[in-house]
């Protein structure tokens with residue numbers, strides 16, 4: 001963390017490192033402006049009064065509460081069903097919440113930008129990005145990947161195939177650059193899949209090409225910092241890694257002959273030999289600082305890296321078969337990958353489950369979910385954690401109550 005937070009810092013204080021009052025105030029202004037324009041066009045809405053900053057916080061709090069309760073409709077809070085929550089419901093009427101939901105906007109409409117499908121949320125994403133970078137310096141090792149954002153892993157494991165198929169397809173994919181020793185998400189990239197206007201990447205049917213573009217975008221602010229970036233097969237490519245090396249960004253990626261762009265790599269290293277080598281054996285080919293490693297462990301695994309010396313030895317420890325020797329690059333890759341899986345297990349279940357139909361709003365709530373997870377990660381590294389030791393779920397509940405104004409926020413408590 002770049003700044004020290006006091007032991008008395010609240011969940012809200014951590015959240016507001018990323019979504020400060022001035023950003024919330026601009027949501028207030030934009031929502032009121034949109035409501036005005038809407039009524040000028042479609043007739044006045046007698047029940048509407050301008051939204052205030054306190055109400056905007058409560059509005060966010062209600063939607064964020066679905067990340068803890070996992071209910072799919074935020075309106076259930078006011079229902080009499082399983083997800084009803086009287087103590088939350090009392091802070092605002094359902095009718096008022098629905099009015100704010102109807103007019104909710106975060107960015108001013110400008111027809112000149114309307115060609116870009118995310119124009120209704122991009123300036124917010126940019127400000128969030130800036131605050132992520134200002135609040136935290138990531139470790140040297142980072143991962144580029146698509147986090148599991150749609151549901152918590154428990155849901156995926158228990159719901160039927162049909163239930164999964166019935167859910168609406170997302171119109172965008174979300175990619176992140178993530179610090180692999182804390183899980184803090186340093187940078188977000190949203191790719192619109194369709195209807196994104198002329199700027200959309202749809203023309204890029206070629207996946208590695210698209211993923212190369214995603215990677216360049218996610219590493220825009222990573223140049224010259226001596227980072228080591230881990231990548232999956234769809235991103236790993238010699239061209240991209242060489243381009244990154246010029247910017248002093250070093251890489252270690254898994255390669256697959258099916259999913260990766262293998263341009264420039266020696267074909268002899270990409271085909272499996274007729275008789276498999278012994279377990280833990282590897283072959284290396286080098287060009288400059290780049291090495292292509294083919295390692296055998298009941299299957300051929302190929303890695304491309306310029307971040308580790310291929311002659312340095314590492315080891316993979318398997319519960320059943322014990323130690324399997326490997327180059328250090330392979331050990332490092334496995335360690336960082338398993339870190340990210342643990343992050344997905346631990347934090348993906350705290351993504352907001354309320355799903356609006358508009359794509360820009362879905363993107364907005366995913367970004368807010370990431371902001372809350374990042375806030376918790378900073379909280380855990382701060383002195384404030386030693387006071388109350390909130391779990392991620394408790395931190396979420398606490399934040400909701402603070403946003404709703406249900407907690408005494410005076411510094412004396």
Ligand SMILES: *[C@@H]1O[C@H](CO)[C@@H](O)[C@H](O)[C@H]1NC(C)=O
Pocket residue numbers: 245288289
């Ligand atoms: C290898 O890396 C070093 C620094 O890490 C750099 O100075 C050198 O130019 C690189 N060599 C090649 C062939 O890219």
Ligand SMILES: *[C@@H]1O[C@H](CO)[C@@H](O)[C@H](O)[C@H]1NC(C)=O
Pocket residue numbers: 065068084085086087088396397398400401
């Ligand atoms: C209502 O929601 C709050 C905040 O998420 C939570 O702390 C509380 O346990 C919930 N109450 C009930 C009855 O579910």
